[in-house]
Amino acid sequence: MEQKKSKYIHVQIFSPQGLIYDDFAYSCHVESVIGGMTLLPNHAPILIALAIDAVKVTRKDHRDQDKVDFIAVNGGVLEMRHNRIEIVSNSAINAKDIDEAKVAVEKQRAQEQLEDAKATNDKVAFKRAQISLERAINMLNVSNKR
Secondary structure, three states, X not given: OOOOOXXXXXXXXXXXXXXXXXXXXXXXXXEEXXXXXXEOOOOOOEEEEEEEEEXXXXXXXXXXXXXXXXXXXXXEEEEEEOOEEEEEOOOEEEHHHOOHHHHHHHHHHHHHHHHHHHHHOOHHHHHHHHHHHHHHHHHHHHHOOO
C-alpha cells in the first residue's frame, strides 16, 4: 500500500530552553557537518549531525505568500521521518529574537579569549574560544537575515 504524499513538513526545533520553533513548511535547509542539505516533503528518513549555522525554513504565511524563517543553531541532531523534522540543539534562537548588541559583546569577549589562549598556548581554552566566536558570528549572520 502506497503512503499518501504530503505537501508539507512539520518542523520542530528544540533546545534546553524548550520548543524554539514549530511550524509547517515546504522546505527546510540545514548545514550538516558534511555539507548543506535541503529537505522536502516525502524525503526518506534521515538522521544527521548539524553544524553551527542557520536553519532556513520556507513556508506559506496566512496570505499564502512565501515566508522564510531563520533559526541559529549551535550544532545538534536532525531527524526526519514521516514528513516530520525534529532538531535538537544545545542552543537555538529564532532570528527575530536575537539581541545583536548582546551578541556583539559575546563576539568581542570570544575574540579576546582567543587571543589570550594563543598567548598562553592553552589549546583547550583556544578551542572553547574558537567555538564561542563561531556561535556569535552565526547569530549575527542569522540576525541580519530577519
